[in-house]
Amino acid sequence: MGQKINPLGFRLGTTQSHHSVWFAQPKSYSENLQEDKKIRDCIQNYVQKNMKISSGSEGIARIKIQKEIDLIGVIIYMGDPTLLIESRPLAIEELQRNLQKELVQNKLHSANRKLNIAIKRVAKPYGQPNLLAEFIALQLKNRVSFRKAMKKAIELTEQAGTKGIQVQIAGRIDGKEIARVEWIREGRVPLQTIRAKIDYCSYTVRTIYGALGIKIWIFADEE
Numbered sequence: 001m002g003q004k005i006n007p008l009g010f011r012l013g014t015t016q017s018h019h020s021v022w023f024a025q026p027k028s029y030s031e032n033l034q035e036d037k038k039i040r041d042c043i044q045n046y047v048q049k050n051m052k053i054s055s056g057s058e059g060i061a062r063i064k065i066q067k068e069i070d071l072i073g074v075i076i077y078m079g080d081p082t083l084l085i086e087s088r089p090l091a092i093e094e095l096q097r098n099l100q101k102e103l104v105q106n107k108l109h110s111a112n113r114k115l116n117i118a119i120k121r122v123a124k125p126y127g128q129p130n131l132l133a134e135f136i137a138l139q140l141k142n143r144v145s146f147r148k149a150m151k152k153a154i155e156l157t158e159q160a161g162t163k164g165i166q167v168q169i170a171g172r173i174d175g176k177e178i179a180r181v182e183w184i185r186e187g188r189v190p191l192q193t194i195r196a197k198i199d200y201c202s203y204t205v206r207t208i209y210g211a212l213g214i215k216i217w218i219f220a221d222e223e
Helices: 026-050 082-087 091-105 129-141 146-159
Strands: 060-067 071-078 114-121 164-171 180-187 196-207 210-222
Touching: 026 060, 026 071, 026 091, 060 129, 082 091, 091 114, 129 146, 129 164, 129 196, 129 210, 146 164, 146 180
Parallel strands: 071 114
Antiparallel strands: 060 071, 164 180, 164 210, 196 210
Protein backbone atom coordinates (compact mmCIF):
# COMPACT_ATOMS: atom_id res chain seq x y z
CA MET A 1 0.00 0.00 0.00
CA GLY A 2 2.73 2.46 0.92
CA GLN A 3 4.39 2.14 -2.49
CA LYS A 4 1.19 2.41 -4.56
CA ILE A 5 -0.37 5.64 -3.28
CA ASN A 6 0.75 9.19 -2.57
CA PRO A 7 1.73 9.28 1.14
CA LEU A 8 0.18 12.73 1.57
CA GLY A 9 -3.23 11.79 0.15
CA PHE A 10 -3.12 8.52 2.08
CA ARG A 11 -2.97 10.47 5.36
CA LEU A 12 -5.43 13.27 4.66
CA GLY A 13 -7.61 13.86 7.70
CA THR A 14 -5.18 12.18 10.12
CA THR A 15 -1.68 13.66 10.01
CA GLN A 16 -1.97 15.70 6.78
CA SER A 17 -4.20 18.58 5.75
CA HIS A 18 -4.98 20.03 2.33
CA HIS A 19 -2.62 22.65 0.89
CA SER A 20 -5.66 24.30 -0.74
CA VAL A 21 -8.69 25.10 1.40
CA TRP A 22 -11.86 26.20 -0.42
CA PHE A 23 -15.35 25.06 -1.41
CA ALA A 24 -16.81 25.22 -4.90
CA GLN A 25 -19.87 24.00 -6.74
CA PRO A 26 -19.28 21.17 -9.26
CA LYS A 27 -19.63 23.57 -12.22
CA SER A 28 -16.85 25.86 -10.99
CA TYR A 29 -14.58 23.21 -9.45
CA SER A 30 -12.32 22.88 -12.53
CA GLU A 31 -11.88 26.68 -12.72
CA ASN A 32 -10.78 26.83 -9.09
CA LEU A 33 -8.38 23.96 -9.69
CA GLN A 34 -6.85 25.77 -12.68
CA GLU A 35 -6.61 28.92 -10.61
CA ASP A 36 -4.66 27.08 -7.91
CA LYS A 37 -2.23 25.65 -10.45
CA LYS A 38 -1.74 29.06 -12.07
CA ILE A 39 -1.01 30.65 -8.68
CA ARG A 40 1.58 28.02 -7.77
CA ASP A 41 3.28 28.11 -11.20
CA CYS A 42 3.42 31.91 -11.22
CA ILE A 43 4.98 32.03 -7.73
CA GLN A 44 7.53 29.32 -8.58
CA ASN A 45 8.55 31.11 -11.80
CA TYR A 46 8.87 34.48 -10.03
CA VAL A 47 11.08 33.07 -7.25
CA GLN A 48 13.30 31.15 -9.69
CA LYS A 49 13.69 34.24 -11.87
CA ASN A 50 14.43 36.78 -9.13
CA MET A 51 16.22 34.69 -6.52
CA LYS A 52 19.55 32.92 -6.92
CA ILE A 53 19.34 29.57 -5.12
CA SER A 54 22.81 28.39 -4.16
CA SER A 55 22.23 25.61 -1.63
CA GLY A 56 18.60 24.58 -2.10
CA SER A 57 17.55 25.61 1.41
CA GLU A 58 16.37 29.09 0.30
CA GLY A 59 13.59 27.94 -2.04
CA ILE A 60 9.89 27.26 -1.58
CA ALA A 61 8.92 24.48 0.82
CA ARG A 62 5.18 24.63 0.13
CA ILE A 63 2.39 27.02 -0.88
CA LYS A 64 -0.91 27.12 0.97
CA ILE A 65 -4.02 28.67 -0.59
CA GLN A 66 -7.19 29.63 1.23
CA LYS A 67 -10.15 31.05 -0.68
CA GLU A 68 -13.11 33.04 0.53
CA ILE A 69 -15.91 34.77 -1.36
CA ASP A 70 -14.01 38.02 -1.95
CA LEU A 71 -10.46 37.07 -0.92
CA ILE A 72 -7.68 34.66 -1.88
CA GLY A 73 -5.05 34.18 0.82
CA VAL A 74 -1.69 32.72 -0.22
CA ILE A 75 1.04 31.75 2.27
CA ILE A 76 4.48 30.94 0.84
CA TYR A 77 6.70 28.89 3.15
CA MET A 78 10.37 29.42 2.32
CA GLY A 79 13.67 28.32 3.80
CA ASP A 80 15.23 31.80 3.71
CA PRO A 81 12.87 34.54 2.43
CA THR A 82 15.32 37.32 3.35
CA LEU A 83 17.35 36.65 0.19
CA LEU A 84 14.32 37.39 -1.98
CA ILE A 85 13.28 40.44 0.06
CA GLU A 86 16.82 41.89 0.13
CA SER A 87 17.28 41.50 -3.62
CA ARG A 88 13.81 42.94 -4.31
CA PRO A 89 12.45 45.00 -1.38
CA LEU A 90 9.00 45.25 -3.01
CA ALA A 91 8.90 41.58 -3.98
CA ILE A 92 5.56 40.79 -2.31
CA GLU A 93 3.76 43.78 -3.85
CA GLU A 94 5.26 43.07 -7.29
CA LEU A 95 4.38 39.38 -7.09
CA GLN A 96 0.85 40.25 -5.99
CA ARG A 97 0.34 42.61 -8.94
CA ASN A 98 1.79 40.16 -11.47
CA LEU A 99 -0.28 37.27 -10.13
CA GLN A 100 -3.52 39.24 -10.09
CA LYS A 101 -2.89 40.47 -13.64
CA GLU A 102 -2.11 36.92 -14.83
CA LEU A 103 -5.30 35.52 -13.32
CA VAL A 104 -7.49 38.28 -14.74
CA GLN A 105 -5.99 37.83 -18.22
CA ASN A 106 -6.74 34.11 -18.09
CA LYS A 107 -10.29 34.83 -16.86
CA LEU A 108 -9.64 32.84 -13.69
CA HIS A 109 -9.96 35.75 -11.31
CA SER A 110 -12.40 38.61 -10.82
CA ALA A 111 -10.94 42.10 -10.68
CA ASN A 112 -13.02 42.81 -7.55
CA ARG A 113 -11.59 39.82 -5.70
CA LYS A 114 -8.69 40.67 -3.38
CA LEU A 115 -5.43 38.75 -3.35
CA ASN A 116 -3.28 38.63 -0.23
CA ILE A 117 0.23 37.09 -0.24
CA ALA A 118 2.36 36.42 2.83
CA ILE A 119 5.80 34.81 3.20
CA LYS A 120 6.80 32.71 6.20
CA ARG A 121 10.14 31.17 7.14
CA VAL A 122 10.50 27.42 7.67
CA ALA A 123 12.26 26.59 10.95
CA LYS A 124 14.22 23.57 9.67
CA PRO A 125 14.67 23.87 5.88
CA TYR A 126 16.35 20.51 5.36
CA GLY A 127 13.49 18.80 7.15
CA GLN A 128 11.30 19.74 4.15
CA PRO A 129 11.38 17.28 1.21
CA ASN A 130 10.92 19.98 -1.46
CA LEU A 131 13.95 21.95 -0.26
CA LEU A 132 15.98 18.78 0.08
CA ALA A 133 15.03 17.78 -3.49
CA GLU A 134 16.22 21.19 -4.73
CA PHE A 135 19.53 20.63 -2.95
CA ILE A 136 19.99 17.23 -4.65
CA ALA A 137 18.95 18.72 -8.01
CA LEU A 138 21.63 21.42 -7.73
CA GLN A 139 24.23 18.77 -6.94
CA LEU A 140 23.21 16.65 -9.93
CA LYS A 141 23.28 19.68 -12.25
CA ASN A 142 26.83 20.37 -11.06
CA ARG A 143 27.69 16.76 -12.01
CA VAL A 144 28.30 15.64 -8.43
CA SER A 145 28.06 11.88 -7.90
CA PHE A 146 24.48 10.88 -7.14
CA ARG A 147 25.59 8.68 -4.22
CA LYS A 148 27.51 11.57 -2.68
CA ALA A 149 24.52 13.88 -3.16
CA MET A 150 22.11 11.41 -1.52
CA LYS A 151 24.41 10.76 1.44
CA LYS A 152 24.93 14.50 2.00
CA ALA A 153 21.14 15.02 1.87
CA ILE A 154 20.67 12.35 4.53
CA GLU A 155 23.27 14.03 6.77
CA LEU A 156 21.47 17.38 6.46
CA THR A 157 18.12 15.75 7.25
CA GLU A 158 19.49 14.03 10.36
CA GLN A 159 20.68 17.42 11.61
CA ALA A 160 17.08 18.64 11.30
CA GLY A 161 16.00 16.01 13.84
CA THR A 162 14.00 13.65 11.64
CA LYS A 163 13.54 9.97 12.45
CA GLY A 164 14.00 8.56 8.96
CA ILE A 165 14.42 9.39 5.29
CA GLN A 166 14.28 7.59 1.97
CA VAL A 167 15.67 9.12 -1.25
CA GLN A 168 15.11 7.70 -4.73
CA ILE A 169 16.57 8.88 -8.04
CA ALA A 170 15.43 7.45 -11.38
CA GLY A 171 16.56 8.05 -14.96
CA ARG A 172 19.86 8.12 -16.87
CA ILE A 173 21.95 8.48 -13.73
CA ASP A 174 25.56 9.58 -14.40
CA GLY A 175 24.75 9.62 -18.12
CA LYS A 176 24.41 5.84 -18.47
CA GLU A 177 22.63 4.60 -21.59
CA ILE A 178 20.19 2.44 -19.63
CA ALA A 179 17.91 4.20 -17.16
CA ARG A 180 17.75 2.76 -13.66
CA VAL A 181 16.46 3.46 -10.17
CA GLU A 182 18.76 4.04 -7.21
CA TRP A 183 17.58 4.59 -3.65
CA ILE A 184 18.92 4.87 -0.12
CA ARG A 185 17.19 4.82 3.25
CA GLU A 186 18.28 5.82 6.73
CA GLY A 187 16.21 5.27 9.89
CA ARG A 188 12.54 4.28 9.89
CA VAL A 189 10.12 5.17 7.09
CA PRO A 190 6.82 3.39 7.96
CA LEU A 191 4.84 4.08 4.77
CA GLN A 192 1.93 1.80 5.74
CA THR A 193 1.37 3.40 9.15
CA ILE A 194 -1.33 6.06 8.77
CA ARG A 195 -0.56 7.78 12.07
CA ALA A 196 3.07 8.31 11.00
CA LYS A 197 3.82 11.90 9.97
CA ILE A 198 5.50 11.39 6.61
CA ASP A 199 6.23 14.26 4.24
CA TYR A 200 6.76 13.46 0.57
CA CYS A 201 7.67 15.17 -2.68
CA SER A 202 8.30 14.25 -6.30
CA TYR A 203 10.75 16.52 -8.15
CA THR A 204 12.01 16.58 -11.74
CA VAL A 205 15.48 17.89 -12.55
CA ARG A 206 16.73 18.43 -16.11
CA THR A 207 20.41 17.63 -16.60
CA ILE A 208 22.62 17.45 -19.70
CA TYR A 209 21.86 13.71 -19.84
CA GLY A 210 18.09 14.15 -19.67
CA ALA A 211 15.39 14.37 -17.00
CA LEU A 212 15.89 12.67 -13.64
CA GLY A 213 13.11 12.01 -11.15
CA ILE A 214 13.73 12.58 -7.44
CA LYS A 215 11.41 11.22 -4.76
CA ILE A 216 11.88 11.89 -1.07
CA TRP A 217 10.06 10.48 1.95
CA ILE A 218 10.77 12.04 5.37
CA PHE A 219 9.49 10.50 8.59
CA ALA A 220 9.17 13.28 11.15
CA ASP A 221 7.23 11.76 14.04
CA GLU A 222 4.41 9.41 15.00
CA GLU A 223 1.16 10.30 16.73
